[in-house]
Amino acid sequence: MIQEIQTNVDNVEFYLTTFDFPRAMAKKDVLKVAEKHNLAPVLDWKVFLEQISPELQETPLFITGSLYFISEVRKYLLEKTSTV
Numbered sequence: 001m002i003q004e005i006q007t008n009v010d011n012v013e014f015y016l017t018t019f020d021f022p023r024a025m026a027k028k029d030v031l032k033v034a035e036k037h038n039l040a041p042v043l044d045w046k047v048f049l050e051q052i053s054p055e056l057q058e059t060p061l062f063i064t065g066s067l068y069f070i071s072e073v074r075k076y077l078l079e080k081t082s083t084v
Contacts, residue, residue, distance in 0.1 A: 015042045019065075
């Protein structure tokens with residue numbers, strides 16, 4: 001699916017990450033899989049979200065993953081926006 005989107009959709013980037021969860025992918029595996037499938041590895045998703053440049057803040061960002069991961073991201077983003 002990722003390769004089909006990469007081939008047929010312009011201006012799309014895929015990032016692969018992991019998070020602190022017992023069944024989550026190890027960081028070394030993130031690097032291997034990302035290289036194999038031409039994806040950008042992100043070893044710390046919180047740092048990645050913090051470092052998004054101002055120009056990209058208006059660009060849609062779709063985050064997918066397990067319900068555990070999505071709940072962590074949602075919690076983080078809600079906390080971040082409530083402190084701004």
